[in-house]
Amino acid sequence: MNVIRLAQGERLAQEQLLRQGVLPAQIMDAAQGIVDEVRLRKDAALRDFCLKFDGIDPETFAVDPALMDEALERVDPAFLDALRKAARQIEDFHARELTQSWFTTRADGTMLGVKVTPVASAGIYVPGGRAQYPSTVLMNAIPAKVAGVKRVVMVTPPQKGGSISPYTLAAAKVAGVDEIYAVGGAQAIAALAYGTESIPRVAKITGPGNAYVAAAKRIVSGDVGIDMVAGPSEVCVLVDASADATVVAADLMAQAEHDPLAACYLVTCDETFANRVLERMEVLLSASPREQITRESLDNQGVVVVASDMEAAIAAVNTIAPEHLELHCADAFSLLGSIENAGAIFVGPWSSEPLGDYVAGPNHTLPTGGTAVFSNPLSVDDFVKRSSVVCYTSAGLAADGPAAQTLAQAEGLWAHALSVGLRRTLIESGGDSLEGVDLGDIGRIAWPETLAAPLEKEA
Numbered sequence: 001m002n003v004i005r006l007a008q009g010e011r012l013a014q015e016q017l018l019r020q021g022v023l024p025a026q027i028m029d030a031a032q033g034i035v036d037e038v039r040l041r042k043d044a045a046l047r048d049f050c051l052k053f054d055g056i057d058p059e060t061f062a063v064d065p066a067l068m069d070e071a072l073e074r075v076d077p078a079f080l081d082a083l084r085k086a087a088r089q090i091e092d093f094h095a096r097e098l099t100q101s102w103f104t105t106r107a108d109g110t111m112l113g114v115k116v117t118p119v120a121s122a123g124i125y126v127p128g129g130r131a132q133y134p135s136t137v138l139m140n141a142i143p144a145k146v147a148g149v150k151r152v153v154m155v156t157p158p159q160k161g162g163s164i165s166p167y168t169l170a171a172a173k174v175a176g177v178d179e180i181y182a183v184g185g186a187q188a189i190a191a192l193a194y195g196t197e198s199i200p201r202v203a204k205i206t207g208p209g210n211a212y213v214a215a216a217k218r219i220v221s222g223d224v225g226i227d228m229v230a231g232p233s234e235v236c237v238l239v240d241a242s243a244d245a246t247v248v249a250a251d252l253m254a255q256a257e258h259d260p261l262a263a264c265y266l267v268t269c270d271e272t273f274a275n276r277v278l279e280r281m282e283v284l285l286s287a288s289p290r291e292q293i294t295r296e297s298l299d300n301q302g303v304v305v306v307a308s309d310m311e312a313a314i315a316a317v318n319t320i321a322p323e324h325l326e327l328h329c330a331d332a333f334s335l336l337g338s339i340e341n342a343g344a345i346f347v348g349p350w351s352s353e354p355l356g357d358y359v360a361g362p363n364h365t366l367p368t369g370g371t372a373v374f375s376n377p378l379s380v381d382d383f384v385k386r387s388s389v390v391c392y393t394s395a396g397l398a399a400d401g402p403a404a405q406t407l408a409q410a411e412g413l414w415a416h417a418l419s420v421g422l423r424r425t426l427i428e429s430g431g432d433s434l435e436g437v438d439l440g441d442i443g444r445i446a447w448p449e450t451l452a453a454p455l456e457k458e459a
Helices: 024-041 045-053 067-072 077-095 134-147 166-175 185-194 211-222 244-257 271-285 291-301 310-320 331-336 353-358 392-409 412-427 440-444
Strands: 002-005 102-105 111-118 121-125 149-154 179-181 205-208 234-239 263-268 304-308 324-328 344-345 385-391
Touching: 002 271, 024 185, 024 211, 077 134, 077 166, 102 166, 121 134, 121 185, 134 149, 134 166, 134 271, 149 185, 185 205, 185 211, 185 263, 211 291, 211 310, 211 392, 234 244, 234 310, 244 324, 244 353, 263 271, 263 291, 263 310, 271 291, 324 331, 324 353, 331 344, 331 412, 344 353, 392 412, 412 440
Parallel strands: 002 304, 121 149, 121 205, 149 179, 234 263, 234 324, 263 304, 324 344
Antiparallel strands: 102 111, 111 385
16 A cells, blocks of 8 residues: 655645546547447347347346346345345435425515425446345435335346346345346446337436446436446545554455455554554455455555644545545544545444445445545435425515516516516506506516616627
């Protein structure tokens, strides 16, 4: 791991972090080509890409729903019990995020509020192929269902022979997924965004994937909603002398084993302790069945920050803005108020980050690459829309109309002011219609007052 030593008063700079930046141009170009093909040729393009990338030529992309029920019988009972426990706790957590529509009424009878409506459909991307990620199914489908989404569609790459892992199918059943399509990669994102003969389009796409999936999500964003453009996994562990070096080493490895590009950050004020962590890591690495991936991540993407004091250490954490942050410190909860940027915060020595990955309840789909500075974990909010509601009474219009007309005049928007002015005239006439009412100088109805600073006339 690369070591950065911060002198007294020095602060960590973004350029010192070994982060992968913007998606490479060649990946964006390749994803754009795939998206364009699927948008143009639909199912025919999907079949071509399935043959090219997965080695199969499917008769249909749709997965028989009965296979979800069969999967419940095929998986290990202990796995199914763990899956259901996780699902209950994820649902309980996300149910607390639900926001209801609300309305308020002013003294003049004007009613204002927000109407909350779930999106009609959501597509969740679940990585597959050589691996299975049932936890990703739960984390994406359950908040959608809690939000009230009626159609939750799962896409996932087929395994060899075109099948889907029974673990993934069982998770889909437990989470309430409505439709499954055995297709992956950028082509699956394009199908969800624009629709094909077999796969109707959705309103929102969520879920992690490889760089091509991330690129495709960026490309279709705006034509369809997306959660985020996720990068490689990250963890930052902030430690003091109270931490256990072996546990800290294992926690860093837990992220590193995801991907050679996964980023791991150890922040401490004690370089001796950091060296002890690295020594323990060597022992653990020799026992890991994923040693090569883990070591490549730690060697190339790992960073140790040795700060001069805890204030500088916390400032470094906020600069890193990690996906996952662990606080292995005495009285760790007292540090929580100082943390400004982190996707998920694990407080104290017992809060193992993998608990958050699987069963704790908060979502494990989190902002990466420093985007925790402005972004949020996946939540129920990602699956709802908010509509502002405005309902004026005549008294309310009379009270607010003059100010609205003055602002419209300042912006030079004549018809804006007229829209309000005609209603004021209608109130003053005491009738139900302007038919037969002498409007006189229509210009004075629109702009009844002359502003102190005259507007410049349009050329």
